[in-house]
Amino acid sequence: MSSSKEKRLLDQVREIMRLHHYSIHTERTYTDWIKRYVQYHRMNSREDLQDGERKIEQFLTHLAVECHVAPSTQNQAMNALVFFYKKVLKTPLGGEINAVRAKKKMNIPVVLTRDEVRQIIHLLQGPSQLIVKLLYGSGLRITEAVRLRVKDIDYQMKHITVRSGKGAKDRVTTFPESIIPLLENHLAKVKILHEQDLAHGYGEVFLPYSLARKYPNAGREWVWQYVFPSRQVSTDPMSGKVRRHHVDPSVVNKAIKAAAKTLGLRKQVSAHTFRHSFATHLLERGTDIRTIQALLGHKDVSTTMIYTHVLQQGGWGVKSPLDDL
Numbered sequence: 001m002s003s004s005k006e007k008r009l010l011d012q013v014r015e016i017m018r019l020h021h022y023s024i025h026t027e028r029t030y031t032d033w034i035k036r037y038v039q040y041h042r043m044n045s046r047e048d049l050q051d052g053e054r055k056i057e058q059f060l061t062h063l064a065v066e067c068h069v070a071p072s073t074q075n076q077a078m079n080a081l082v083f084f085y086k087k088v089l090k091t092p093l094g095g096e097i098n099a100v101r102a103k104k105k106m107n108i109p110v111v112l113t114r115d116e117v118r119q120i121i122h123l124l125q126g127p128s129q130l131i132v133k134l135l136y137g138s139g140l141r142i143t144e145a146v147r148l149r150v151k152d153i154d155y156q157m158k159h160i161t162v163r164s165g166k167g168a169k170d171r172v173t174t175f176p177e178s179i180i181p182l183l184e185n186h187l188a189k190v191k192i193l194h195e196q197d198l199a200h201g202y203g204e205v206f207l208p209y210s211l212a213r214k215y216p217n218a219g220r221e222w223v224w225q226y227v228f229p230s231r232q233v234s235t236d237p238m239s240g241k242v243r244r245h246h247v248d249p250s251v252v253n254k255a256i257k258a259a260a261k262t263l264g265l266r267k268q269v270s271a272h273t274f275r276h277s278f279a280t281h282l283l284e285r286g287t288d289i290r291t292i293q294a295l296l297g298h299k300d301v302s303t304t305m306i307y308t309h310v311l312q313q314g315g316w317g318v319k320s321p322l323d324d325l
Helices: 003-019 024-040 052-065 071-088 114-123 126-138 142-146 177-199 249-263 271-285 289-296 306-311
Strands: 159-162 171-174
Touching: 003 024, 003 071, 024 052, 024 071, 052 071, 114 126, 114 249, 114 271, 126 142, 126 171, 126 177, 126 249, 126 271, 142 249, 142 271, 171 289, 249 271, 271 289, 271 306
Parallel strands: none
Antiparallel strands: 159 171
């Protein structure tokens, strides 16, 4: 498919995704999968897109057999291509797609000890330290933490409301009381930054779905601002407006990896490691598995049960016979 035709087709994909209120992250992910699909089959025209069931089956099998992708990655590619055919090309897929399924592996999550958590947090500074404290103190995903808005934190009830988490679901999770003074000091600085933005003609934050139309002035209100704003304003690719977005998750992950390297940790530590540690340490404390499931926002308790394997130290809790010698 020629570059100009491909560009026009992808522009159409983006336009339809924005009409359906997909996030910019999903938009980029879906367009990337569609490009990979087109390139894999070396398509040169829209006619080459016909016989979608067979071609999608070949592509998904290629991902599983040759690329060794995870099941979730294969499903993501499938969802992108179904959207592409159904919503963009207006040719719903009627036949069966019997691709080779990616193998599902049960990976035991990497978990830090309490002392390791303490040491890493001690080495972090500024917003990165505050964000990591929320990852570990509230069990947030990194994207959920950076997307927090001022109104989502309830100091009196000591909880955080996570808006449109994984699966587009809202949930409530615990809020660490020890973080309140640090957070209030941080937000005082963020408010000054917001007031400066307003004075320079900016200060409007992105609002989800149709809220911007229903409440045209809400985007400039303090309660809607991001708790962790970016240092610089940027142009929103979806609307063309100049706004201050939230801090990029990569900034936090880089700081975490640098701290883990300084400490000489042999574990592969990322922002998600602190969410795993949150769940495991709650289990150690005796918190009910269903409560942890709700706090994490897991759809199925079987997903939460993975943390019980972490607690079975020494391989299913069995002491090695070598230690008896």
